[in-house]
Amino acid sequence: MGFPANCTFPLTKTHTAEAMLVHDLTRHDCIEFLTRKRLGRLGCARDGQPYITPFFFAFEADALYSFSTHGQKIAWMRSNPLVCVETDDIETPQKWTSVVVFGRYEELPDTPEFEASRRSAYALLQQRPQWWEPGYVRTVLHGAERPLELVYFRIQIGAVSGHRAMP
Amino acid sequence: MGFPANCTFPLTKTHTAEAMLVHDLTRHDCIEFLTRKRLGRLGCARDGQPYITPFFFAFEADALYSFSTHGQKIAWMRSNPLVCVETDDIETPQKWTSVVVFGRYEELPDTPEFEASRRSAYALLQQRPQWWEPGYVRTVLHGAERPLELVYFRIQIGAVSGHRAMP
Numbered sequence: 001m002g003f004p005a006n007c008t009f010p011l012t013k014t015h016t017a018e019a020m021l022v023h024d025l026t027r028h029d030c031i032e033f034l035t036r037k038r039l040g041r042l043g044c045a046r047d048g049q050p051y052i053t054p055f056f057f058a059f060e061a062d063a064l065y066s067f068s069t070h071g072q073k074i075a076w077m078r079s080n081p082l083v084c085v086e087t088d089d090i091e092t093p094q095k096w097t098s099v100v101v102f103g104r105y106e107e108l109p110d111t112p113e114f115e116a117s118r119r120s121a122y123a124l125l126q127q128r129p130q131w132w133e134p135g136y137v138r139t140v141l142h143g144a145e146r147p148l149e150l151v152y153f154r155i156q157i158g159a160v161s162g163h164r165a166m167p
Numbered sequence: 168m169g170f171p172a173n174c175t176f177p178l179t180k181t182h183t184a185e186a187m188l189v190h191d192l193t194r195h196d197c198i199e200f201l202t203r204k205r206l207g208r209l210g211c212a213r214d215g216q217p218y219i220t221p222f223f224f225a226f227e228a229d230a231l232y233s234f235s236t237h238g239q240k241i242a243w244m245r246s247n248p249l250v251c252v253e254t255d256d257i258e259t260p261q262k263w264t265s266v267v268v269f270g271r272y273e274e275l276p277d278t279p280e281f282e283a284s285r286r287s288a289y290a291l292l293q294q295r296p297q298w299w300e301p302g303y304v305r306t307v308l309h310g311a312e313r314p315l316e317l318v319y320f321r322i323q324i325g326a327v328s329g330h331r332a333m334p
Contacts, residue, residue, distance in 0.1 A: 050210035
């Protein structure tokens, strides 16, 4: 790999270039964006180490609903319920929308108390059936079928922020 | 929103469904994937709260190079250098590849000591010029131009893991 011998930009601190307009989204705009999206990235943290996985969700009433098989993500969120969800539309580095949620993990266990919430999650997640066909929840890892028990959860939305950039 | 009255799947724990094969990627496969990708999500954490932003990067040796204007992300990574980078190709919930890096934030300050690293970062980031045109680094936020001073950094890759799912 060659380094440009006369490289001065953007190593210098001043330059003239086309502007990219970045503006904040209102909470209403952020919620509208979350309502339309299904794919996001879920971040959790343990002992200062963040961990990100892609995940699919459905929004309803100040919460994002999802489910997962057991694994590292669930273990970490059980030990620290502070999570972050990021979802975006990125066309180019100059044209994008990104919404970030700071939220709290809340499990929806398979008990009578949470049955209504689990049904709600399931119904929401079914609204785009092509994304939620049964195959999603039956996986084979290392040649062995993974446990089929699912963990349903929701992320209670706390702070939400969003930005949109335009060339 | 209606809840299905007779909804039993996937609320039940057993079912028969098509399998999705999920297999681990080798470290070599993960690195090859990182080499091809430019867009990822960068996670940092402060006081147990994770924070995710989309970011663009370039891989070389055992590090991911990038830059950013000043902001929350940089402040958090300065206070806690433990970060996570996730990058993926997601076609459907049944067909995807995801690679996760646990790494350490390392700033490349504008000093003689780091000039070579900054040149390296710049050259790498220029390899797909359509993603790195100057407009990216000049932004207008809240009607005021943001400071143009850029923070160059790299993520030193520690653990890396990857999974690929196929229907």
